[in-house]
Amino acid sequence: MRTHYCGELTAQHIDETVTLFGWVDRRRDHGGVVFIDLRDRMGVVQIVSDPERTPESYPQADKLRNEYVAKITGRVSGREGGAVNPRLKTGDIEIYADSIELLNTVNKQLPFQVSSADAEENVREELRLKYRYLDLRRSRMAQNLQTRHSVVKAVRRFLEDQEGFMEIETPILNKSTPEGARDFIVPSRVNLGEWFALPQSPQLFKQLLMVSGCDRYYQVARCFRDEDLRADRQPEFTQLDMEMSFMSEEEILDLNEALISHVFKEVKGIDLPRPFPRITYKDSMERYGCDRPDTRYGLELVNVSDVLADCGFKVFSGTIKGGGIVKILPIPGGNDVISNVRIKPGGDIFREAAEAGAKGLAYIRVREGGEMDTIGAIQKGLTDEMKAEILKRTDAQPGTLLLFGAADEGTVNKSLDRVRQFVAKEMKLYEEDQLNFLWVTEFPMFEWNEDEKRLEALHHPFTAPNPEDIDDLKTARAVAYDMVLNGTELGGGSLRIYKRDVQEKVFAAIGLSDEEAQEKFGFLLNAFEYGTPPHGGIAFGLDRIVMLMTGSESIRDTIAFPKTQQARCLLTDAPSNVDDAQLEELEVKSTYVPKSEEDEE
RNA sequence: GGGCCUGUAGUUCAAUUGGUUAGAGCACCGCCCUGUCACGGCGGAAGUUGCGGGUUCGAAUCCCGUCAGGCCCGCCA
Numbered sequence: 001m002r003t004h005y006c007g008e009l010t011a012q013h014i015d016e017t018v019t020l021f022g023w024v025d026r027r028r029d030h031g032g033v034v035f036i037d038l039r040d041r042m043g044v045v046q047i048v049s050d051p052e053r054t055p056e057s058y059p060q061a062d063k064l065r066n067e068y069v070a071k072i073t074g075r076v077s078g079r080e081g082g083a084v085n086p087r088l089k090t091g092d093i094e095i096y097a098d099s100i101e102l103l104n105t106v107n108k109q110l111p112f113q114v115s116s117a118d119a120e121e122n123v124r125e126e127l128r129l130k131y132r133y134l135d136l137r138r139s140r141m142a143q144n145l146q147t148r149h150s151v152v153k154a155v156r157r158f159l160e161d162q163e164g165f166m167e168i169e170t171p172i173l174n175k176s177t178p179e180g181a182r183d184f185i186v187p188s189r190v191n192l193g194e195w196f197a198l199p200q201s202p203q204l205f206k207q208l209l210m211v212s213g214c215d216r217y218y219q220v221a222r223c224f225r226d227e228d229l230r231a232d233r234q235p236e237f238t239q240l241d242m243e244m245s246f247m248s249e250e251e252i253l254d255l256n257e258a259l260i261s262h263v264f265k266e267v268k269g270i271d272l273p274r275p276f277p278r279i280t281y282k283d284s285m286e287r288y289g290c291d292r293p294d295t296r297y298g299l300e301l302v303n304v305s306d307v308l309a310d311c312g313f314k315v316f317s318g319t320i321k322g323g324g325i326v327k328i329l330p331i332p333g334g335n336d337v338i339s340n341v342r343i344k345p346g347g348d349i350f351r352e353a354a355e356a357g358a359k360g361l362a363y364i365r366v367r368e369g370g371e372m373d374t375i376g377a378i379q380k381g382l383t384d385e386m387k388a389e390i391l392k393r394t395d396a397q398p399g400t401l402l403l404f405g406a407a408d409e410g411t412v413n414k415s416l417d418r419v420r421q422f423v424a425k426e427m428k429l430y431e432e433d434q435l436n437f438l439w440v441t442e443f444p445m446f447e448w449n450e451d452e453k454r455l456e457a458l459h460h461p462f463t464a465p466n467p468e469d470i471d472d473l474k475t476a477r478a479v480a481y482d483m484v485l486n487g488t489e490l491g492g493g494s495l496r497i498y499k500r501d502v503q504e505k506v507f508a509a510i511g512l513s514d515e516e517a518q519e520k521f522g523f524l525l526n527a528f529e530y531g532t533p534p535h536g537g538i539a540f541g542l543d544r545i546v547m548l549m550t551g552s553e554s555i556r557d558t559i560a561f562p563k564t565q566q567a568r569c570l571l572t573d574a575p576s577n578v579d580d581a582q583l584e585e586l587e588v589k590s591t592y593v594p595k596s597e598e599d600e601e
Numbered sequence: 602g603g604g605c606c607u608g609u610a611g612u613u614c615a616a617u618u619g620g621u622u623a624g625a626g627c628a629c630c631g632c633c634c635u636g637u638c639a640c641g642g643c644g645g646a647a648g649u650u651g652c653g654g655g656u657u658c659g660a661a662u663c664c665c666g667u668c669a670g671g672c673c674c675g676c677c678a
Contacts (some may be wrong), residue, residue, distance in 0.1 A: 028636090029637070030641085032634075034635095034637095035637055035638065046638065083637085085637090091638085109628075110612085113611095117638085121610070121612080121613055124614075126671090129670090179677085181678075200678085230677090317655090355673085357675075461678075475611070566672065568669095
């Protein structure tokens, strides 16, 4: 039996006889003495074998190669003087191998090097995913899985042991819901011609659990969305899903700050300052142009529409008269860092703005004494009063570069937000290890969907409207909140509607007829008739949290077996064809025609 | 659906910008070496340059198509 993990041995174990199981991370053969770095999921320890001190094990030690699997029994021995390896956690000790049992060999050339000594080498992700079992042996990925586990463990300890939450599983086979992302659908053999959908979130079930009196529910919940993939989006992902009854918004935010603080303390040893700062959605859009601002740096946007409404520069005044706005992104020190070439068409900063829909980027360079250096048309079009007001509002100092966005509000916000993030990254305005948490609150209930010419729930249609705004639902604020870390949304939630009449009004606002509402959500409306408690909740993206905590660039590096951007599993080659017999039994037939055959017809 | 990037030995990268036999580190195989820890030394094997077509006296390099992977837009309540 194994007595210890390789990576956990220390000087405390000196003179103990231990039995280890692991993989050969590296082998150094000196012709008489052989050193083997044996690795398991806890780390690496050095094994020593030579013909004089360990004659029994030496012939076996000679046969070991990279990634062979071995059982090793031996005595823990302290290292002395220069033999100590301070770079290794187990570097104070080594094991003299009394016996080495070779349990399995590697029979093919390894597709890439697994050893932690080669960790800095960037192996193609395609290969890593095909041989994921080898990739997960590598130290970085093994640590990511460990961190993920530690986060979940900390969440469970906090919610269950300190706060009385209960984990309850909700169904994977569900009724398909309209609104939101595309569903993955599953045919029912028992009910031919009918379909299940995989859950996009356990939203309705967790609300029904509140009706059931479960009071404080959580779940480590797998969710499915059949949409295109990104670095931070997989078709199946994991949410830390919570719902609680009889709690105010304030109490829910406080509990969740405590939860996240607990996780960072347990997993990273970091004490987060509390309470987390808050900003309303409205303020966030005004000051940052987005609803999940990165607050590690300033660069706040300044609205100058009222100042420039009547200015002589037609691009500004015309835009404002046409219902648009003009905002400034002031960049202190930007004059020295950002050349005109980069702001004009063809430049990298222009491109950032243009990709968000901006047609151009007007600019003013603030010089000594508040002199403004800019193109003639702006110079002439602005009065001295306007210039003074701009300097005042932007608090611009000599050296500050003012970038202007002039368009409809959405385009201005989107483009200046992009430029703001781009510039901050390039000017290194923040430290990589900074952690700026933020609550964004008071999201609007709805936004206008131009394509479908109707209101759409911004969060989801079960979100409670702010009681102050109940008279005009269409423009109402919701009691909804997002937790943001360094510009990434970690999670979001809301108080929920728990009265039938309010829920019906919200369905009506998004254009659901009574019949549709009844067909899709009748069970929920019905439940509201039987004593539903006031309740609310939140859901965190576990993959994203782990991504940020491990410094990963993609959530794929936090998931054991992720899909590629084409939504394929390179390891198992899913998805794949199924037998005709399987389809016949389900009375399902594919109408898909491969592209090549289409052309032939 | 769209834009951009990548694909060369098992692997990570080169290849003087279209010019001789496509090179190097690590891995692999063999020999040597008793204190290394990215051990060292000597030698060896290893390539349909993703695939298909084209331009050219000549293509890893240029063009077209295609496949795979990645980043982004759309999409993701």
